[in-house]
Amino acid sequence: MTQQFSRLVAGVYRIGQVFTRAGSTVTSCTAYNRNTNDVVGLHLIALPPPTAASAAQQVQNLSALLERRRQVQSPAVLHLHTWGIDGSWLYLVTDPPRGVSLRYLMDHEHIDLQRALQIVRQILKGAEALEAQGFVGLDLRPSLITVQVIEFRDYVQIDDLGLRLLVNALGLGSSQQPDDMAFFDPRYLAPEEIQGLPPGPWSDVYHAGLLLFELVTGRPPFVGRTIAETAFLQTSTPLPSLELYHHNTPNVVQALLEHALAKQPAQRFASVQAFLNALNGIQMPPPPERVPAFGEVTLLASAEQPPSSTTTREIAAIGTTSDLTLAQTLIQAPQREAASTPASPEAGPGSEHGEESVLAYLCFEGGERPLRLPIKGRNVVVGRADPRRQLYPDIDLTPLDPNMVISRQHARIHFEETFFYIEDLKSHNGTWLGGLRLKPLKAELLQHGDRLRFGSLECIFRVPGQPDPPQPGAGPEPQAKSSPH
Secondary structure, three states: OOOOOOOOEOOOEEEEEEEEEEOOOEEEEEEEEOOOOEEEEEEEEEOOHHHHHHHHHHHHHOHHHHHHHHOOOOOOEOOEEEEEEEOOEEEEEEOOOOOEEHHHHHHHOOOOHHHHHHHHHHHHHHHHHHHHOOOOOOOOOHHHEEEEEEOOEEEEEEOOOOHHHHHHHOOOOOOOOOOOOOOOOHHHOOHHHHOOOOOOHHHHHHHHHHHHHHHHHOOOOOOOOOHHHHHHHHHHOOOOOHHHOOOOOOHHHHHHHHHHOOOOHHHOOOOHHHHHHHHHOOOOOOOOOOOOOHHHOOOOOOOOOOOOHHHHHHHHHHOOHHHHHHHHHHEOOHHHHHHOOOOOOOOOOOOHHHOOOOOEEEEEOOOOOOEEEEEOOOEEEEEOOEHHHOEOOOEEOHHHOOOOOOOOEEEEEEEEOOEEEEEEOOOOOOEEEOOEEOOEOOOEEEOOOOEEEEOOEEEEEEOOOOOOOOOOOOOOOOOOOOOOO
């Protein structure tokens, strides 16, 4: 591209860094405006030489459409400054690119429900601004949505310039390559579009619903082995339950998505504004009680020694007896455990020491004092705290992670019936079960005595009342004993 444009585009724009090339048809890059000394976004559509003259006439016929697109003024929409033809190239000048694509964010970060809802709200605001200028059937593929994070807040922008419409209107042909601008990806199309019917505002409701489902679960709702199979699933298969992929999702979110992703347009929200109002009206359940981080309990009395006057004052500063109980649970005390009575075989997880709510423990044995963290919920997130955004995982490993190798939301441990499962939440440094690195968002069976590693931090998973697994090379014991862990 840079070799093809050693000269200035339209005598004004010098091409900089190419950041997207959609096949051989569309190229997006940065450019330097020599008249204003500004950096802009530049999008180039190659017009085939034999039809360049006729294509230029078609572009002139589309000038009204481009002018309407230029009139869209919204922080949630990429602004189009101007356009024109330079030889065999159609060029469009926009604001410079900022942030990363939503596709990149989905692939590299775990996005919690609250953040997913906020992202889709901004997408709907952008779609509303575009619909006000008559644009419907938007191209809302994740690769054409940008997210910029500033001070822990997401700023979302729709980058659809109508390039797919332009490419097809200019007769440049359809494509079967997912990265090409002209490609109609059935994963992100409404059923009526797949069936060849004209899109409407109801189609953009469907598009936004698809994005919300993928943001919550980590995968699109309808994906087949082929393009044709995906299109069939999109037009005929009921929406999967969110619970299959994301545990404990509120029922109101499932109901909202079933309304937005109804196969018949008349059964969906009438407009993106109606969808946005429904999202704004969601009443989220209160977050689970946060387990205090290690730094909040290390000041408390050690269970190995009787409380002194100093520790009594520290406990009073905490203000609740429940924190003391939690501290004694987190700080492992050999004397106390040696004197405790092993749980009976009939006792289920959490019955040890009368702690009915404790299902299991993560035991860290590599430090000066062994520590164990109770798993008290059926669905807990393990990670590192984010105090600025007031986000705390259920099990906060921040004090054990001075090098910050653990992701904010690193892994999830789920208890179902009598089994535990663990899944990695797209962490940067991986979650390991024994010698196996877990695939992101794929749950694996977790058993008593399993060794876990979050990044470089190792621990042992223990279930109260369960016997320790036999050690390799160890002979049979004369009498079975229950682990106090």
